[in-house]
Amino acid sequence: MGEAAIKLSVKKEDGKLMPRGRAGTKNFMDVPMELRLKDFESESGEFFISILPPEIARCFKQAIMETGIESEDALKYLEYALSMEENGKPISPIAQWVHDNPYNPRVFKYLYGEAEPLSPMDKGYTLTTGSQAICLRLKSLIKRLPNIIRDECQRFEMKSDEKYVIYNIGASFGLDTIYMMAENLDLRGFVKIVNIDPDEASLVYGRNLAEKLGVVECFQFVPKKIEEVKDLDKAHMLLFIGMFCPVPTKKCVLTLNFIKKFIHEKGIVIFSTVQEKMLLGGPILDFIMWSYGWRMYFKTDKEPARIVAFAGLTHEKDMDWEDEFGYNRMTVARNVKHSVFKKVGDVARLVRILMM
Ligand SMILES: C[S@@+](CC[C@H](N)C(=O)[O-])C[C@H]1O[C@@H](n2cnc3c(N)ncnc32)[C@H](O)[C@@H]1O
DSSP: OOOOOOOSSOBOTTSOBOOOOOTTOOOGGGSOHHHHHHHHHSHHHHHHHHTSOHHHHHHHHHIIIIIOTTSHHHHHHHHHHTOBOTTSOBSOHHHHHHHHOTTOTHHHHHHTTSSOOSSHHHHHHHHSHHHHHHHHHHHHHHHHHHHHHHHHHHHTTOOTTOOEEEEEETOTTOHHHHHHHHHOGGGGGTEEEEEEOSOHHHHHHHHHHHHHTTOGGGEEEEOSOGGGOOSOOOEEEEEEOSSSTTSOHHHHHHHHHHHGGGEEEEEEEEEEEEBHHHHHHOHHHHHHHHHHTOOOOOBOTTHHHHHHHHTTOEEOGGGOEEOTTSOEEEEEEEOOTTOSOOSHHHHHHHHHHHHO
16 A cells, blocks of 8 residues: 555654654644645645634644644634624634534535535645545545445346345435446446444435435435444444544454444455555644544554454455555455454454454
């Protein structure tokens, strides 16, 4: 994958080494100074600074370059981001939504270009490289999934009256599956997609879009958390996209181990992770997310494969892919009973090893 890894120990300006952090838990303060500066000098960095009042812009830069997340500077930025304009409108609706609920799916409407940002600050947010990469992730899924589905149907030797079943867990609007079905007429006859998400408003948005695009009959919408889903048959494919971004690696293992019960034997799960390359390319967005209370867990190059192995699945390495920037990794794992980690105790022990 050729991903640039963050050095585990970095020399600071005073000559001391920064602490050697565990893999996958880095933040903007671990990013070398020159890369932080580079982000400020990029078009999106300059735009973001230009829309902040001068004093807030100074605090914002100071927090990212020097004083960190637990500083007065960071607090001043946060207070501004959560404040109202004179006309009573929020300076940044996105800041408010993320601050209230990091999983708020409304934000994604703007990241995916489904709607125009509601304020200059929100526009600045959608222009950061990390935000752009989320949109590239969606595009890569729409492009890549159809061929994976066709190949998998052959592998399963599906009969003409059988359906290839996909659960899109944490689907939100389900734009990936809906646009994919709209653009691939041949899939409509044999693919059934179940979009699962507790956020009913997102599912309704998706249903309306699917209706508009003439593919709604291929979909089922389940307004539940995956833990509450009991009465569905098994799926040939699970999509778990955008779900592991803020999740520590050990919890990813436990979650994957839990959701694998929804996959047929030999079926696959495709999950996405945000990789350290995203942090190196976009420390400004990491600071913004931290200050709103949404801390990302950027994964190292090796972590997605470890998550698969420790969850007792088989890594289909050749099927993995990344978005165009290499910030989001899509990892493909197959439910094959081969694993050396057979017992629940084994998984727990391995999770402990992973934490060390
Ligand atoms: C970051 S969004 C990802 C959305 C979508 N997969 C995408 O790629 O745009 C996370 C979604 O997970 C949903 N979610 C949160 N907890 C969930 C759970 N326990 N089961 C299913 N969905 C959940 C949220 O409502 C939200 O829509």
